[in-house]
Amino acid sequence: KQEVTQIPAALSVPEGENLVLNCSFTDSAIYNLQWFRQDPGKGLTSLLLIQSSQREQTSGRLNASLDKSSGRSTLYIAASQPGDSATYLCALKGRGGGADGLTFGKGTHLIIQP
Amino acid sequence: NAGVTQTPKFQVLKTGQSMTLQCAQDMNHEYMSWYRQDPGMGLRLIHYSVGAGITDQGEVPNGYNVSRSTTEDFPLRLLSAAPSQTSVYFCASSYSRGPGANVLTFGAGSRLTVL
Numbered sequence: 001k002q003e004v005t006q007i008p009a010a011l012s013v014p015e016g017e018n019l020v021l022n023c024s025f026t027d028s029a030i031y032n033l034q035w036f037r038q039d040p041g042k043g044l045t046s047l048l049l050i051q052s053s054q055r056e057q058t059s060g061r062l063n064a065s066l067d068k069s070s071g072r073s074t075l076y077i078a079a080s081q082p083g084d085s086a087t088y089l090c091a092l093k094g095r096g097g098g099a100d101g102l103t104f105g106k107g108t109h110l111i112i113q114p
Numbered sequence: 115n116a117g118v119t120q121t122p123k124f125q126v127l128k129t130g131q132s133m134t135l136q137c138a139q140d141m142n143h144e145y146m147s148w149y150r151q152d153p154g155m156g157l158r159l160i161h162y163s164v165g166a167g168i169t170d171q172g173e174v175p176n177g178y179n180v181s182r183s184t185t186e187d188f189p190l191r192l193l194s195a196a197p198s199q200t201s202v203y204f205c206a207s208s209y210s211r212g213p214g215a216n217v218l219t220f221g222a223g224s225r226l227t228v229l
Contacts, residue, residue, distance in 0.1 A: 043220035101159030
């Protein structure tokens with residue numbers, strides 16, 4: 001069964017710093033990996049989607065990488081801002097059998113200090 | 115605004131009561147799904163649908179029913195609520211089920227408490 005781990009569970013950094021959030025997974029047979037943002041009391045917003053054949057995706061100050069061989073993905077946030085404070089979730093679409101849907105990590109709770 | 119709409123946002127039930135969580139999307143998405151989010155557990159798939167008239171079970175389907183009579187609506191029914199069903203429920207949809215660039219769009223969530 002696919003397991004997704006996100007480290008750290010929580011992170012607090014001063015505004016302006018560059019930071020990296022980590023996501024590891026146990027089964028490399030995936031179709032794609034997504035990074036989501038969740039604000040308190042809100043739904044999830046998709047930030048970046050990386051197909052299994054891709055190595056990275058970029059959107060503005062965000063860059064996500066994927067290394068299937070090592071079972072790792074990183075989300076890089078450049079020049080962090082207080083508005084980046086949220087919980088960040090990674091989720092995989094697996095190739096294996098079984099139930100449909102995405103397998104989610106438990107998230108990294110990020111606080112950017114003004 | 116286009117997107118996924120969930121109602122109600124908050125609900126308190128007593129054990130044994132039944133209720134329906136509503137989900138509607140106006141993006142003509144084929145694929146719709148329900149997840150529950152619990153502290154320390156991450157999101158888990160309850161049921162999903164790949165089109166009108168087609169539904170299937172996810173990872174944690176017990177105690178829940180779904181139907182998909184139209185493309186737009188995908189209600190989730192709790193037949194006899196239990197305290198273990200206290201959770202935040204999210205409806206999500208995408209253009210297709212396929213493994214391609216099918217980004218999921220999530221609703222704002224419905225917080226359910228069962229006493």
